[in-house]
Amino acid sequence: MTTTTHAGAAPTWRRVLAQTDFEARAILRNGEQLLVTIIVPVLVLIGLTQVDVLDIDTDGMSAIDFFTPGVLALAVMTSSFTSQAIASAFDRRNGVLRLLSTTPLGRGGLLIGKIAGVLVVGTVQVLVIGLTAVLLGWRPDALGVLLAIVAMLLGAAAFTSLALLVAGTLRAEAVLAVANLALLLLALGGGVIVPADRLPGPLEHLALLLPSGALGEAMRQAFQHGSLPAWSVVVLVGWTAALGWGAARLFRWH
Amino acid sequence: MPDSPALEISGLVKRYGGRAVVDGLDLVARPGEVTAVLGPNGAGKTTTIECCEGLRQADEGTVRVLGRDPLVDAAELRPRVGVMLQDGGLPTGIRAQDMLAHVARMYADPRDLGELTERLGLGSFGRTTVRRLSGGQRQRLALAAAIVGRPELVFLDEPSAGMDPQSRHAVWDLVRELRDEGVAVVLTTHLMDEAEDLADHVAVIDQGRVIAQGSVRDLVSDGDDHTLRLDASPGLDLGAALGDGLAVTEPSPGSYVVVGAVGPTTVAALTAWLAERDVLATRLTVGRRTLEDVFLDLTGRQLR
Numbered sequence: 001m002t003t004t005t006h007a008g009a010a011p012t013w014r015r016v017l018a019q020t021d022f023e024a025r026a027i028l029r030n031g032e033q034l035l036v037t038i039i040v041p042v043l044v045l046i047g048l049t050q051v052d053v054l055d056i057d058t059d060g061m062s063a064i065d066f067f068t069p070g071v072l073a074l075a076v077m078t079s080s081f082t083s084q085a086i087a088s089a090f091d092r093r094n095g096v097l098r099l100l101s102t103t104p105l106g107r108g109g110l111l112i113g114k115i116a117g118v119l120v121v122g123t124v125q126v127l128v129i130g131l132t133a134v135l136l137g138w139r140p141d142a143l144g145v146l147l148a149i150v151a152m153l154l155g156a157a158a159f160t161s162l163a164l165l166v167a168g169t170l171r172a173e174a175v176l177a178v179a180n181l182a183l184l185l186l187a188l189g190g191g192v193i194v195p196a197d198r199l200p201g202p203l204e205h206l207a208l209l210l211p212s213g214a215l216g217e218a219m220r221q222a223f224q225h226g227s228l229p230a231w232s233v234v235v236l237v238g239w240t241a242a243l244g245w246g247a248a249r250l251f252r253w254h
Numbered sequence: 255m256p257d258s259p260a261l262e263i264s265g266l267v268k269r270y271g272g273r274a275v276v277d278g279l280d281l282v283a284r285p286g287e288v289t290a291v292l293g294p295n296g297a298g299k300t301t302t303i304e305c306c307e308g309l310r311q312a313d314e315g316t317v318r319v320l321g322r323d324p325l326v327d328a329a330e331l332r333p334r335v336g337v338m339l340q341d342g343g344l345p346t347g348i349r350a351q352d353m354l355a356h357v358a359r360m361y362a363d364p365r366d367l368g369e370l371t372e373r374l375g376l377g378s379f380g381r382t383t384v385r386r387l388s389g390g391q392r393q394r395l396a397l398a399a400a401i402v403g404r405p406e407l408v409f410l411d412e413p414s415a416g417m418d419p420q421s422r423h424a425v426w427d428l429v430r431e432l433r434d435e436g437v438a439v440v441l442t443t444h445l446m447d448e449a450e451d452l453a454d455h456v457a458v459i460d461q462g463r464v465i466a467q468g469s470v471r472d473l474v475s476d477g478d479d480h481t482l483r484l485d486a487s488p489g490l491d492l493g494a495a496l497g498d499g500l501a502v503t504e505p506s507p508g509s510y511v512v513v514g515a516v517g518p519t520t521v522a523a524l525t526a527w528l529a530e531r532d533v534l535a536t537r538l539t540v541g542r543r544t545l546e547d548v549f550l551d552l553t554g555r556q557l558r
Contacts, residue, residue, distance in 0.1 A: 099343025
């Protein structure tokens with residue numbers, strides 16, 4: 001994207017800010033999107049910590065310390081993948097992407113606005129889920145929070161790339177199905193909420209190669225051990241590069 | 255350079271899967287003029303416009319928008335070119351007034367939203383979400399979004415589709431106003447009256463090429479030719495009655511169209527011929543050809 005502001009166009013930062021605001025509002029105003037990005041993760045957190053739904057060894061930790069990092073990872077996946085994929089797919093089908101790309105915003109500004117919109121929604125998610133967890137007795141330390149922010153940014157990059165890849169290549173109805181199904185499968189068996197080493201058989205190794213498992217592990221290590229696993233960083237950066245390359249090459253605007 | 259064209263297309267070719275949808279198209283649109291691109295469905299109108307908007311890449315030929323390349327110079331052109339897509343492209347979950355305000359934020363000096371809202375009658379549904387708008391309301395909102403940035407050139411892809419007569423006239427008035435302000439307006443349509451009422455320049459396209467162009471007057475007048483229409487009993491040999499120099503067709507049984515140098519003697523000869531055979535003409539009109547006649551002559555009458 002060019003950084004020069006051409007005559008007649010608003011300055012680049014104002015266009016991108018307007019689009020960020022537009023994207024974030026579109027998600028936070030939409031009932032279904034709010035359900036999947038905020039309400040479901042909060043309910044999962046309450047369910048896992050207040051009701052014994054999963055009979056799992058928490059390594060001597062309290063349930064809230066054990067599960068909150070995974071629920072935050074799940075929240076990142078809902079906003080950067082499920083919600084973004086569905087919104088972009090329908091915007092693409094309805095010509096919204098094409099129309100906005102003909103305004104001074106352009107394709108570059110649209111993309112940056114979308115990514116920034118995801119980050120705004122992610123911030124709201126983390127605040128709501130984090131505060132709920134604190135109310136339930138969670139006490140994260142500062143280093144953990146800092147490392148977790150890095151992990152969440154890496155995770156958001158990988159899952160936004162995946163969202164744009166499916167949104168730009170599949171029919172909108174197919175994206176709706178794929179995005180929800182993938183979220184459910186990854187949440188259950190992808191090493192997000194249930195740590196990869198507790199998954200049965202080959203799933204344990206597979207989950208660590210998936211962006212979901214890498215993000216889940218990174219979040220747990222950050223909060224529980226104050227470190228960021230190198231393997232997770234490599235996996236997330238690798239997925240971002242591969243999926244981003246695929247999205248850039250295969251995305252169809254029509 | 256006041257005379258340089260706002261849009262110049264030469265030899266444009268665009269193929270989808272090997273099939274040329276646009277096949278060597280040439281078109282020029284000038285500032286302060288409404289250029290109507292007229293053609294049947296599937297003629298290549300929308301594809302041509304999308305190549306000009308930077309939404310599609312031409313396979314061959316050149317497109318110059320305000321003297322620039324629509325793909326290479328996209329960033330420079332976007333603030334200067336307004337676009338109304340055929341399928342609207344409006345986000346559905348947002349209120350109409352918020353949509354327009356959002357697009358306005360992309361420009362340094364957008365039009366006054368209150369005035370534009372008033373002009374296109376958007377006020378009555380400003381607080382309604384786009385999803386709940388009627389087709390005509392959406393079209394008016396899309397038009398407002400296309401011109402909110404004070405463009406020098408606007409592309410309107412079937413602007414009147416789905417509009418009631420009131421909306422249509424509001425849109426036409428606005429298009430004339432844009433033209434009078436010096437804006438180059440390029441619109442696609444298959445509505446003859448729209449082209450006839452609005453356009454300074456009409457390009458008829460079919461199968462991806464311009465098959466005729468000029469002012470409406472140029473296109474409809476063919477020297478002193480007139481068209482005579484007659485309704486009577488079917489199967490009459492009017493050709494024998496009228497002699498050479500006139501083309502007689504019977505597009506549907508009992509409806510005749512006579513084209514050529516129709517004069518007072520033609521009408522007298524025809525009615526005398528009918529009287530001899532005791533045939534009553536239930537309708538007889540003489541007039542100039544309409545744009546629709548020209549269009550159907552050029553593109554054929556078969557359904558496609």
